[in-house]
Every structure is written in C-alpha cells, then in structure tokens.
Amino acid sequence: MKKSLLIISSALLLYACGAGKQLAAIEKSPVLTSIDLVNVVEDRVQVIVDPGAFASSTVIFRIPKTVPGTYSSDNYGQYLQDFEALDYKGNPLQFVKLDENSWSISNGTQLDKVRYWVNDTYDTENEVVDAVFSPAGTNIEKDSNFMLNLHGFVGYFDGFKEVPYAIHIKKPADLIATTTLSDQIDRKPDPLWDAFLANRYFEVIDNPIMYAKPNTESFEINGITVTLSLFSPNNVYKASDLKNRMLKMMEAQKKFLGDVDSTKEYNILLYLSDVNKPDAHGFGALEHHTSTVVVLPEAMDIGRLEQAMVDVVSHEFFHIVTPLSVHSKEIQYFDFNDPKMSQHLWMYEGTTEYFANLFQVQQGLISEEDFYERMLGKITNSKFYDDSMSFTEMSKNILEQPYEPNYANVYEKGALINMCLDIILREKSNGEKSMLWLMKELSKKYGSDVPFEDEVLFGEIVQMTYPEVDTFFKEHVIGDTPIDYDVYFSKVGLATKDVEESTGYFFDGQVPYMDVDVQNDSVVFIRENIELNSFFDDLKLQGGDIFKVINGQEINLESLRPIIGESFSWTPETVVSMTVERDGELVSVEGKVGQPVKKVKKIVPLENVDQIIIDLRKAWLKD
Ligand SMILES: [Zn+2]
Numbered sequence: 001m002k003k004s005l006l007i008i009s010s011a012l013l014l015y016a017c018g019a020g021k022q023l024a025a026i027e028k029s030p031v032l033t034s035i036d037l038v039n040v041v042e043d044r045v046q047v048i049v050d051p052g053a054f055a056s057s058t059v060i061f062r063i064p065k066t067v068p069g070t071y072s073s074d075n076y077g078q079y080l081q082d083f084e085a086l087d088y089k090g091n092p093l094q095f096v097k098l099d100e101n102s103w104s105i106s107n108g109t110q111l112d113k114v115r116y117w118v119n120d121t122y123d124t125e126n127e128v129v130d131a132v133f134s135p136a137g138t139n140i141e142k143d144s145n146f147m148l149n150l151h152g153f154v155g156y157f158d159g160f161k162e163v164p165y166a167i168h169i170k171k172p173a174d175l176i177a178t179t180t181l182s183d184q185i186d187r188k189p190d191p192l193w194d195a196f197l198a199n200r201y202f203e204v205i206d207n208p209i210m211y212a213k214p215n216t217e218s219f220e221i222n223g224i225t226v227t228l229s230l231f232s233p234n235n236v237y238k239a240s241d242l243k244n245r246m247l248k249m250m251e252a253q254k255k256f257l258g259d260v261d262s263t264k265e266y267n268i269l270l271y272l273s274d275v276n277k278p279d280a281h282g283f284g285a286l287e288h289h290t291s292t293v294v295v296l297p298e299a300m301d302i303g304r305l306e307q308a309m310v311d312v313v314s315h316e317f318f319h320i321v322t323p324l325s326v327h328s329k330e331i332q333y334f335d336f337n338d339p340k341m342s343q344h345l346w347m348y349e350g351t352t353e354y355f356a357n358l359f360q361v362q363q364g365l366i367s368e369e370d371f372y373e374r375m376l377g378k379i380t381n382s383k384f385y386d387d388s389m390s391f392t393e394m395s396k397n398i399l400e401q402p403y404e405p406n407y408a409n410v411y412e413k414g415a416l417i418n419m420c421l422d423i424i425l426r427e428k429s430n431g432e433k434s435m436l437w438l439m440k441e442l443s444k445k446y447g448s449d450v451p452f453e454d455e456v457l458f459g460e461i462v463q464m465t466y467p468e469v470d471t472f473f474k475e476h477v478i479g480d481t482p483i484d485y486d487v488y489f490s491k492v493g494l495a496t497k498d499v500e501e502s503t504g505y506f507f508d509g510q511v512p513y514m515d516v517d518v519q520n521d522s523v524v525f526i527r528e529n530i531e532l533n534s535f536f537d538d539l540k541l542q543g544g545d546i547f548k549v550i551n552g553q554e555i556n557l558e559s560l561r562p563i564i565g566e567s568f569s570w571t572p573e574t575v576v577s578m579t580v581e582r583d584g585e586l587v588s589v590e591g592k593v594g595q596p597v598k599k600v601k602k603i604v605p606l607e608n609v610d611q612i613i614i615d616l617r618k619a620w621l622k623d
Pocket of ligand 1: 287315316319348349352
C-alpha cells in the first residue's frame with residue numbers, strides 16, 4: 001500500500017525535476033478527453049486523450065486492469081484497438097505495448113495526443129471465459145444505448161492520475177446522459193456535445209454515464225435527490241414502474257442510517273438486458289460514491305424486478321458507509337494496474353450486505369421470520385465455500401487462487417460475521433451499541449478522504465468495543481475456525497431447529513422429488529442427495545430408486561403424470577403400492593400415503609427465556 005504511494009510520488013518528482021514549468025501547466029489544464037458516440041464504426045467508438053505537454057522522453061499510457069469494487073482482474077485494455085500516439089503535426093509516434101493495458105510512447109516531448117477505438121464488453125460476454133462483470137462493463141449500441149463505465153474508455157498517463165479530466169462527448173440528439181459527473185454546460189464545444197469535468201482520474205471511474213432515450217424519474221429523500229434512469233431494450237419497463245418502491249426503500253434506508261453524512265445526489269443507472277440476444281448477463285450492481293450501475297434481465301416480472309432492485313440497490317447505497325467513507329489506504333490510493341488488496345472485505349462487502357438485510361427488518365419492510373430465513377439461507381450458502389478459510393487471508397489475496405473462487409462468500413459468511421459482531425455488541429452494551437453504531441463512529445473518525453491503515457483497524461475496533469470482539473476477530477475473521485451460529489443466536493433467544501412443514505407427495509412446491517434419466521430409456525427415479533419427504537421415508541424408499549410399477553400401472557414418464565395428478569386428491573388413508581428397482585433388484589412396498597411433511601431448518605425463538613434476552617432481540621431487530 002505504501003509502495004503504490006511511493007510510485008506515484010516518485011513519478012511526480014521525476015517530472016518536477018525535469019521541468020517544473022510544464023508540470024505546473026499540465027496540472028492546471030485538464031487532460032482533455034473526447035468520445036464520439038455518433039460515428040460508431042463496427043460497434044466501436046473513437047476516443048482521443050489529449051494531455052497537454054510532456055517533459056519526459058518516455059510516456060506511459062494505461063487503461064485500468066482492475067477497478068475498485070470488482071475484486072477481479074479484467075484488463076480493460078483488451079477492448080482497445082488501433083492505438084495511435086500522434087505528435088503536434090498529426091504524425092504517428094513510435095510506441096511499444098508493455099502489457100495488455102499499457103503503452104509506452106517514445107519521444108514523449110513530441111506527444112500531442114493518443115487516439116484509439118474502444119469495443120464494448122456486453123455483446124462479447126458469452127464468448128470470453130472471465131467476462132467483465134456487467135455492472136463494470138461497457139455497452140455500445142448505436143443510437144440506442146451507451147453504458148460508459150469510463151474506465152473502459154478513458155485511460156491515464158503515468159504520474160497524471162491526480163489532474164483534472166475534461167470529458168467531451170459527441171452524442172446522438174435524442175439520447176440523454178445520466179451521470180453524477182459535474183456538467184460543464186459553458187464548455188460544450190458544440191450544442192450536440194456534452195461536457196463534463198472530473199477533478200482527478202478516480203472521479204472519472206467513480207462516475208459512470210449512461211446514454212439512453214429519456215426514461216428517468218427523480219425523487220427527494222431527506223435532502224438527497226435520487227435519479228433512476230432505466231434502459232429497457234424492448235420498452236417493457238418505465239422508470240415510473242419502479243419509482244414508488246425505490247422511494248419507499250430508500251426512505252427506510254435513510255431512516256435506518258440516521259445522521260450519517262451522505263451525498264446530496266444519487267443516481268441509479270439501470271440497464272435491463274435482453275436475454276435472447278448476446279447481451280449483458282452479469283446481473284447485480286457496482287457501487288460508486290454517488291451512483292450505482294445495475295444490470296438485471298428485462299424478462300423478470302415486475303414483482304421479481306422490484307425485489308431484486310430493493311436487494312441490489314439497498315446494498316449499493318449502503319456502500320456509502322463502507323468502503324466509500326470507511327476504507328484503508330489500499331482503496332484511497334487505488335492502483336488501477338497493480339492493485340494491492342485490503343484484508344477487510346468482511347467489512348466492505350460483509351457489513352454492507354448485512355445492513356442491506358437488517359434495515360429491511362428494522363424498518364418493517366420484511367418480517368422477523370423473513371429476516372431469519374435470509375440469515376439461514378446465508379448459513380446454508382456459506383457452506384458451499386471454504387468455511388475454514390481465514391477471511392482476512394482471502395481478502396488480501398482475492399485476485400489469486402485458491403481465494404478467488406471463494407469471493408462470493410463475502411455476501412454470505414461476510415454478512416454473518418457482521419450479524420455475530422452485532423449481537424456481541426448488543427449483548428455487551430445492554431442493547432445500546434451495534435454494528436451501525438460502530439460504523440458511524442468509524443466514519444466520523446475517518447470519512448471519505450481519510451483512509452485507515454489496513455493492519456490497525458482490528459485493534460482500533462477492539463479499543464472502541466470489548467475483548468469479546470477481539471476474540472471473535474482472532475478466531476473467526478483472522479483465524480479459520482468456522483462459526484457456530486447457534487452460540488450467537490442463543491444470546492438473543494433464538495436457535496436453529498429442525499421443524500416439519502407440509503409438502504406434496506411427488507413435488508415440494510415447484511420442485512419434484514424425482515428426476516428423469518434421458519440417457520437410459522427416460523426412466524424416472526427418486527432424486528439422490530436430497531432430504532426426502534415423509535411419504536418416501538415412511539415407505540422406506542430411497543434416493544436413486546427407479547419407479548417400475550405404481551398401483552399396478554407400469555411406470556414411464558408418460559404414465560407417471562396422471563398418477564401425480566391423482567395424488568392431489570389422496571387422503572392420508574389412501575393406500576399405495578409401488579415396485580422400484582434398487583441396485584438391479586426389484587423392491588415392492590405398500591402402505592398408507594399419510595400427510596406428507598418435510599424437515600426444514602428454521603431459526604425460531606426459544607421458549608422460557610429471560611426478559612433481558614427478549615429485550616436484546618428487540619434492540620437488535622427493531623432499534
Ligand atoms: Zn458490494
């Protein structure tokens with residue numbers, strides 16, 4: 001982390017030593033970038049980056065390899081084509097491509113500008129192995145939609161990340177920009193152009209722009225103006241369809257957060273993709289300080305789309321707490337081409353995801369049962385990852401094997417780590433303190449411009465809280481001991497229990513208890529490695545058993561259908577006879593079908609617990 005700082009400052013020093021005058025000149029005049037969205041050629045747009053004068057003989061131009069929030073190496077340079085470096089007379093200068101994202105230009109003092117074509121990521125996602133996550137990706141759809149995640153379009157010169165960038169965009173007349181980049185209406189080179197200004201390169205990538213036909217709604221929440229801009233390729237949805245739900249949700253978020261300092265403006269750029277075409281399919285969102293890019297399938301029905309937007313946008317909006325206002329130096333001085341990772345993903349993603357669930361129960365958007373269900377789902381999902389992997393170790397090495405495939409556990413176990421810490425804080429403070437309290441304290445202490453030292457954060461949190469928090473960090477966040485969640489549930493009078501729930505004979509809701517082997521005469525068999533219902537259990541049938549005869553009827557895929565139909569009118573007294581094939585042998589069973597139930601895990605309140613524990617649970621969920 002310190003190293004990247006040193007690289008920046010020594011590079012600046014070099015330029016300063018060479019010729020102080022030019023540096024001063026460059027620092028004042030912004031790097032001028034122009035993007036032409038009108039003359040789209042073969043699904044590509046042309047970009048020109050004009051940095052002003054250079055004093056050194058070699059100049060290195062780079063496009064990010066990775067950007068904050070993605071935790072993956074995406075090499076945006078691979079989408080650049082026909083790179084040219086031009087001198088003041090328009091003649092090409094020699095350059096060498098250093099790697100996928102970097103170009104070294106000789107005769108830097110002669111360099112006027114670089115020019116290149118950019119291809120987009122959305123329509124090639126299907127063709128590449130490690131596709132760029134769509135909310136960080138780019139779209140070029142002539143006269144219709146441009147998703148300008150600017151790190152895919154605008155590069156920087158080594159040593160010149162801290163200078164302003166003027167971004168001029170030539171655009172089709174009927175498309176409008178949605179962005180939180182500051183507008184420079186008086187700097188427009190032409191009425192058909194847009195002009196924006198970023199104070200440093202970080203702001204270029206922190207403020208994506210979406211161009212689309214107007215489909216926008218704005219609303220006010222307690223001093224924040226929220227703008228939702230939506231692109232729906234087949235005109236299925238309007239921004240107004242989602243406005244009320246978003247308004248209600250973000251109002252609840254604002255209430256939950258209370259007096260946290262936040263932005264005055266927040267933009268939601270929603271791109272709905274067409275699943276029937278080569279289009280974006282990395283569904284989710286990427287956070288920025290004042291906006292978020294969301295990508296979801298247009299084919300979702302309104303109910304699912306609204307719920308997805310609530311879950312996704314609330315998560316992204318809570319990123320204004322962390323990492324946007326509480327983060328380490330690794331993030332503050334992000335090295336786009338040689339990133340150093342922080343060890344605190346448990347917080348950046350875990351706390352955020354936890355809050356995105358907690359606020360919903362605290363503000364009455366979901367019930368306590370729904371909240372328990374979500375936490376239980378996270379416990380189940382977390383077991384699909386390495387539960388004995390140190391979270392800090394994983395975080396620091398998230399771009400490498402074997403850590404990278406465990407990344408998504410930050411949304412599962414990462415959230416659960418925060419739930420446990422939240423319960424510890426409530427318990428030790430008689431219900432008063434919480435993770436939200438802790439994050440508010442940390443954001444007061446640091447805030448968006450002051451990073452913390454990666455290694456000292458745990459110590460600071462422990463100093464602000466309790467020794468039990470230290471033990472928890474050492475065992476379950478830094479250490480690799482899996483968490484026994486029931487220990488923490490019991491502190492608030494809860495426990496995970498097996499309970500019986502009614503189900504169907506052959507189907508559990510929409511999910512069948514059987515499967516078809518198409519390779520083998522399409523025989524129908526009982527699914528393996530799943531928990532069977534009481535109907536199959538009581539008849540002593542097992543996963544893998546192949547249906548041969550039911551009630552005297554020989555069974556194949558066709559003849560099973562009417563029997564499933566009949567089963568809806570069975571009573572518990574109905575008697576069924578079945579013959580199945582198990583390991584090559586025929587097994588016959590007969591018995592009453594009973595009332596089918598399944599065993600499910602649930603988080604349930606314990607009986608006969610002290611009032612003090614019930615009060616603690618209230619403080620936790622309804623503060
Ligand atoms: Zn996130």
